[in-house]
Amino acid sequence: MNNAARQVFIAGATGYMGRRLAEELLRRGDRVLGLVRAGSEKKLPAGCVAVLGNALEGASFSDKIAGTDTYVQLVGVAHPGPTKARQFREIDLKSCEESVAVAVRNQVRHFVYVSVAHPAPVMKAYVEVRTRCEEIIRESGLNATILRPWYVLGPGHYWPYLLKPGYWMARQIPSLRGSARRLGLVTLEQMVAALAFAVETPVAGIRTVEVPEIGASVG
Secondary structure: OHHHEEEEEEEOOOOOHHHHHHHHHOOOEEEEEEEOOOOHHHOOOOOOOEEEEEOOEEEHHHOOOOOOOOOOOHHHHOOOOOOHHHHHHHHHHHHHHHHHHHHHHHHOOOEEOOOOOHHHHHHHHHHHHHHHHHHHHHOOOOOEEEEEEOOOEEOEEEEEHHHHHHHHHHHHHHHHHHHHHHOOEEEEEHHHHHHHHHHHOOOOEEEEOOOHHHHHHOO
């Protein structure tokens, strides 16, 4: 499929990563549809087609995305934390279930999902929900790319830079090196590049992209 013919639907197109991904895909010549609630259309980047609906109710937008080649699921609780376990189940898990059902119903060729690096020593509820979402995707039979970042550095998300010396030290210790790489930090720029690459290189089956590969997306 040539780039001009690709139609990409983004659930979460007004969010932290979603808006930037939409802008990047539009720049590359893709036709981009973004899911928004009524009244939030202006939050989408110029050129992005607004699809009105509720991410927690797939029936509200399922019939509006016919012809979609790639479905990108980015809906989730902002600023995840240990106190948000219930929100993870009610929003992250529910929206994933609805998105997968919509993608199957529309015979979408490729599904892209941002999960989280695991196993991990903290954020157990968050990791459990994202892991369950991965299982739902695998059980659906969809061709999919699953990206597993740990923490994404960017506007409003800079404090983990303070942890970089600790990561460097961990990489020098053989017993900690694997975990330090798997739970490493990536930038928003790297995430957007990795997502755009996933969109432009659909797979047959399931492809999992871990932190080292995401980090290599931008030199």
